[in-house]
Each structure stands twice: as structure tokens, then as C-alpha cells.
Amino acid sequence: MDPQPQKLNATPDGLLLDASRLGLVTDLYELTMAAAYWSAGLADRSATFELFFRSLPASRSFMVAAGLEQALYYLMNVRFADDDIRYLRGLAIFAHAPAAWFESLCEWRFTGDVWAIPEGTIVFPNEPLLRVTAPLAEAQIVETYLLTTLAYQSSVATKAARVCTAARGRGVVDFGTRRGHGPQAGMWAARAAFIGGCVGTSNVAAAERLGIPPLGTLAHSFIMAIEDEREAFESFAAVFPDRPTFLIDTFDTLEGARNALRTLHRPGQVRLDSGDLAALSREVRRVLDEGGAPDVKIFASGDLNEYKIDALVAGGAPIDAFGVGTELTTVADAPSLGCVYKLVEVAGGSGGEAGETGRIKLSAGKRTYPGRKQVFQHLGPDGRFDRDIIGLADEQLPGERLLEQVMRDGQLVGPTPGLGSLQERCRTQLGRVSTELLAIDGHTTYPVEMSDALEAEFQRVARAKERHGGTK
Numbered sequence: 457m458d459p460q461p462q463k464l465n466a467t468p469d470g471l472l473l474d475a476s477r478l479g480l481v482t483d484l485y486e487l488t489m490a491a492a493y494w495s496a497g498l499a500d501r502s503a504t505f506e507l508f509f510r511s512l513p514a515s516r517s518f519m520v521a522a523g524l525e526q527a528l529y530y531l532m533n534v535r536f537a538d539d540d541i542r543y544l545r546g547l548a549i550f551a552h553a554p555a556a557w558f559e560s561l562c563e564w565r566f567t568g569d570v571w572a573i574p575e576g577t578i579v580f581p582n583e584p585l586l587r588v589t590a591p592l593a594e595a596q597i598v599e600t601y602l603l604t605t606l607a608y609q610s611s612v613a614t615k616a617a618r619v620c621t622a623a624r625g626r627g628v629v630d631f632g633t634r635r636g637h638g639p640q641a642g643m644w645a646a647r648a649a650f651i652g653g654c655v656g657t658s659n660v661a662a663a664e665r666l667g668i669p670p671l672g673t674l675a676h677s678f679i680m681a682i683e684d685e686r687e688a689f690e691s692f693a694a695v696f697p698d699r700p701t702f703l704i705d706t707f708d709t710l711e712g713a714r715n716a717l718r719t720l721h722r723p724g725q726v727r728l729d730s731g732d733l734a735a736l737s738r739e740v741r742r743v744l745d746e747g748g749a750p751d752v753k754i755f756a757s758g759d760l761n762e763y764k765i766d767a768l769v770a771g772g773a774p775i776d777a778f779g780v781g782t783e784l785t786t787v788a789d790a791p792s793l794g795c796v797y798k799l800v801e802v803a804g805g806s807g808g809e810a811g812e813t814g815r816i817k818l819s820a821g822k823r824t825y826p827g828r829k830q831v832f833q834h835l836g837p838d839g840r841f842d843r844d845i846i847g848l849a850d851e852q853l854p855g856e857r858l859l860e861q862v863m864r865d866g867q868l869v870g871p872t873p874g875l876g877s878l879q880e881r882c883r884t885q886l887g888r889v890s891t892e893l894l895a896i897d898g899h900t901t902y903p904v905e906m907s908d909a910l911e912a913e914f915q916r917v918a919r920a921k922e923r924h925g926g927t928k
Contacts, residue, residue, distance in 0.1 A: 479536035479564070480543070482600040487544065490593040491553040494560070499593035504801035504828050506584035507602055513611075513790030517893040517900040520617050520882055521577045521585050522648045523609030525872050528862060530601050531570065536561040566594055570863035571849075573831065574873070576613075576651050576881035577858060578889060580844055580904045583831045585610070585795075587849075587859060592802065599797045607795040608641070609648035611787045615762075616652025617886060618896050619780055622766035627777035629671045630657040631757060632785025645785040651878045653886075658779075666875055673727050673755070679706040686715040689723075699724025701755065709736050713743040716752075725753035725776065733758070734773045741774040755779065761788070762896045798824045814917045825910055826917045831858040840888050847907035 493499040512519065541561050544550055550558075568590020573579060585606055588595050620628050630649040633642030646662035656671035657663055663670035674692055682688040685707060693700045702719075704712030704726045716723050726744070728736055733756050744752050756768070757779035765778055782788060799815045814826025827848055832855035836842035847853050861869050873881075892900040906914075 475533045476535060477537050477540065478530060478534040478601070479540045479561070479597075481534075482597055484549070486597045486599055488549065489596050491550065491557050493593045493596070494557040495554050499557075499560075500591045502589065502803040503592040503595050503799060504587060504589045505595050505599070505797050506800050506829065507586040507588075507606060507795060507797045508582055508584045509607070509793050509795045510822070511581050511794065512899070513793060515897065515899055516614065516790060517895070517898065517902065518578045518580060518614070518889065519610050519793070520613040520652055520885075521573050521579045521606070521610055522575045522613035522651050522878075523606040523644070524572050524575045524586070524862070526609070526644065527572075527586065527602050527605045528570070528868065528872065530605065531566045531568075531598060531863065532866065532868070534566055534598065534601070536564050538562075564594075565866060566590065566598060567866040568594055568863070569861065569865070571828075571859040572862050573858045574860065574878075574881060576878040576885060577833075578841065578885045579610075579831075579858075580902055582904060583844060583846060584829055584859065587828060589801075589828070603795050603797055605644075607793040609644055609651075610795075611790065611793045612645045612648035612784065613652040613882070615784055615787045615790070616649040616654050617882060618762040619760075619765060619778075619784060620653030621886065621894055622762040622769065622896055623778055624769050626769070626775065627655040628653065628765075629777065629779045630654045630659070630784060631779040631781035633657075633659040633662075633781075635782040636785040642785060647875065649784055650875055651882055653879065653882065654780075654784075655777075668875065673701040674703055676703060676706045676729075679703065685712060686718055689716060689719045690721075693719055693721035693723075697721045701725045701727055703727045703729060704740070705730050705736075710739055710743055713740045714747070717744070717747040717749055722749070723752055725755045727755045727757065727779075728775075729756075729758045733764075733775065734768055734771055737768075737773045737775050753777065757781070759783070766896055800824065800829070801827055814913060816914060816917050816921065818918070818921075825906065825914050827910070827913055829859075829910070832856065833858055835888065840890050841893075841902070843903040843905060845905050845907055846910060848909050848913065851907055851909055853907060 541558055545558055568588055571587040573585050579585060586602060630646050632645055636642035636645055642659055643662050646657040646659040646668060647666055650668050656669035658672045660670055662668055679685055679688045682691060689702050700721060700723055702716040702723050704716055705728055713726055716726050737754050740754055753776040754774060755777045756775045760778055760780045761783035768775055801814055816826045817824040829846055830849045832845040832847060832853045833841060834843050834855035845853050845855060863869060893902060
């Protein structure tokens with residue numbers, strides 16, 4: 457008798473994000489607040505939230521904004537399926553939620569306006585990467601997804617920018633999918649790493665779907681399976697004869713370099729993945745040059761990061777390109793960015809005010825400023841950034857206005873830029889950053905000022921709050 461097939465507790469795709477099932481991809485308290493807003497008659501009141509980070513991670517002097525396109529895709533597609541609503545109805549915590557609230561979720565859509573700083577832009581603490589104006593409950597529910605999307609991709613894009621800066625013009629390839637915290641993280645990381653300056657990715661799905669060059673070599677297992685190294689190279693080159701890459705450190709690195717030159721097909725490059733990369737690259741370069749192959753490149757990988765690459769390049773190691781995996785995709789030295797999403801404005805107020813009224817938070821170390829804001833990026837006489845000013849959205853201040861409207865009434869305002877243009881924007885922005893800010897081993901403070909009008913608005917709202925007893 458055939459054994460009974462094994463069954464999974466959930467379908468294999470049950471934890472993959474389905475565009476039709478995005479409504480529940482949020483924290484529970486976003487939904488409990490939405491239900492309470494509905495009950496209090498506040499759900500449709502216009503509100504503005506801003507997403508920003510309060511401080512830089514260790515060893516960072518700036519961040520690179522990324523993740524906006526995925527955030528916009530989410531906002532255009534987030535829905536509550538019938539099964540989602542049925543699940544919420546069955547939770548004890550919603551036992552007293554209004555029935556009309558559940559019914560409203562059937563047709564729930566994001567209908568708000570979004571302003572954002574373009575991806576690839578250099579950003580600093582307290583600058584709103586994203587501004588959402590929407591009915592209060594709508595703006596609340598989308599908080600979690602927006603935070604995770606922008607925080608993670610911005611972290612990876614920044615790491616990539618640091619790694620590529622350290623490489624000083626040598627190509628850097630994203631090798632991190634296998635080390636990512638799940639397949640989706642690998643996809644997002646490949647995208648963000650390309651914005652930050654990487655020339656390609658080993659992630660085939662990311663390459664196909666995003667138009668990123670797919671780049672890769674071969675693994676030690678191929679050499680080990682065939683065992684004879686030269687024969688392994690010949691077998692690989694028979695299928696990939698156009699300037700193949702040979703991994704030469706499976707057994708003896710220098711003999712591997714010699715075997716690479718003994719093949720019928722001339723390699724385009726050889727790859728080092730272990731050992732003292734500085735010393736080995738010099739020895740391998742000597743073997744290649746003496747073997748009449750000065751044009752064969754050396755590609756290095758193996759637990760690399762910006763610090764190791766900087767040391768290799770500064771020391772004159774003859775390495776032409778790098779593959780960076782674990783440290784890039786996991787952002788190992790700064791794995792989290794403390795992004796927050798704060799209410800800054802609500803239509804009307806408890807005192808009966810008409811129009812939009814600013815909201816502030818006065819918690820120790822977590823103070824926020826009221827009102828819709830704009831960031832003004834200012835260049836000095838040398839063409840480099842010398843300060844940013846955060847002001848009210850309707851102010852006219854010197855510098856480039858960074859926040860642009862990207863959604864109106866839940867629809868895109870215009871086409872989203874291609875990844876190539878985002879990478880070029882990042883490259884241009886990095887060219888305007890001072891040498892001190894670009895240093896990978898320091899933490900230079902860049903001046904970010906609050907405008908006089910914004911400071912005055914904070915004081916006005918704080919005084920009004922004190923009059924109404926809101927600080928008690």
C-alpha cells in the first residue's frame with residue numbers, strides 16, 4: 457500500500473505576499489485604531505502622517521532613500537479580501553467593533569495623496585521621506601507596510617553606496633540573496649543595492665523582473681563533483697565558452713590559476729573566494745601575467761564589506777571587481793533603521809478649530825514638529841551639500857525642494873522612474889557629498905536646520921496644547 461502523502465499545516469504559498477491579500481499585512485493595533493476611529497466618527501477626517509528616522513545608525517553620516525516604488529504599489533493594491541474580514545470578525549478583540557466597520561472593509565481602498573523624496577536621494581535624520589494625507593483610518597492602516605518597505609531598502613541602498621564608494625570605481629555585484637531573511641528580502645535587497653551602485657545581482661528573479669544585469673560564476677561544488685580541476689573548467693567552458701569565469705581556490709589557488717590558463721577557452725576572469733585576498737590576488741596576477749593573460753580579470757568574494765574592500769583597494773590589491781553578499785543584504789553592521797510614522801496634522805481639533813491643525817509629540821527624545829513639511833537641500837559654492845532645511849510645505853526657502861507629489865487620490869501622478877535613472881541620481885548625489893561625509897569609518901554630523909516658521913509653528917501648537925491641558 458502506498459504511504460499516505462504528508463500534508464502541510466498551511467499551503468506552501470500561505471506566507472507569500474499576494475497582491476489581493478495585503479490588508480492584513482499590518483500590525484494589529486493599526487486595525488484596532490481604525491475600528492475605534494470609525495466608532496468615534498473620526499475615520500474619514502483628513503490627516504497627515506510623515507515617515508522619517510530620528511537618528512543615523514552607527515558609522516553612517518547619511519542614508520540613501522529607497523523603497524518608494526514598492527510602497528506605492530502597495531498603496532494602489534492594498535485590499536481586504538472576504539477571508540480577511542471573516543478572520544477579523546472572529547477575533548475576540550473585535551467583539552464590540554461596529555458591524556458597519558467590517559462592512560466598510562469590503563470596499564476599502566487607499567484614496568490619499570502622497571509626497572515623497574525620490575529614491576536615490578541622500579537624506580538625513582528628521583527629514584520626511586514620505587508624507588501621507590488621507591482619511592485618518594486609511595493613513596493609519598498603511599503605516600506598518602510603509603515603514604518596513606522604506607526602512608529596509610534605504611538601509612541596503614546605503615550599505616551598497618558605502619561598499620561601492622570603497623571599491624573606488626571597481627564593479628560590485630550583489631551576491632546576497634542566499635543570506636537574506638527570506639526570498640522577498642533578497643528581491644528587495646537586489647533592487648536597493650542596484651540603486652546604491654551595484655552593477656548586477658546573482659538573483660535571477662530580480663534580474664528578470666527589474667531589468668538588473670544577472671551576474672554569477674560557479675560554485676566549489678562543480679569543481680568538487682568533477683574533482684579534476686582542469687577538466688571541470690573545460691566542462692564549464694564547453695557550455696559557457698564566451699570568456700567564462702573560473703573559481704580557482706577549491707584546492708590550490710595558484711595551481712587553479714594555472715589550470716585556468718591551460719583550458720581551451722580563455723577565461724574572462726578568475727574568482728577568489730577565500731584566504732588572504734590581498735596576497736593571493738598579487739600572486740594570481742603574477743601567474744596570469746607570466747602566462748600571457750594580462751587581460752584576465754580577478755574577481756574577489758568571501759564575507760566582504762566596505763571596510764575590507766577599502767583596505768584591499770588602499771593596499772593596491774590587483775582586484776578588478778567584488779561580490780558582496782551577507783553583509784550587504786543583511787546590512788550586518790546596521791541591520792535596522794529606526795523609521796517612525798507620525799501624525800503631524802488633522803482636520804479640525806478638539807477645541808473646534810476649523811481647517812487643518814498641527815499635531816506634536818512631546819515625549820522625551822521623541823519630540824515631533826507639526827504640519828506638512830518640505831525639505832530644502834542646499835549646495836555650497838563648491839557644488840557640494842552644505843545644509844538641509846526642514847520647513848513648512850508652503851514655505852519658499854533656498855535649495856532644491858525634495859518632496860514631490862507621487863500620488864493623488866490614490867492614483868499615481870506620473871510614471872515611476874526606471875532603476876537606471878535612480879542609480880544615476882544616487883551617483884550624482886554621492887558626487888555632491890563632502891569627503892568627510894563619504895568616509896566609511898567615521899560619523900560626521902551634517903547640518904539639518906528647522907526653519908524659523910516651523911519652529912514658530914511648534915511653539916504655537918505647544919502653547920495651545922498647554923492651554924487645553926494636553927501636556928498633563
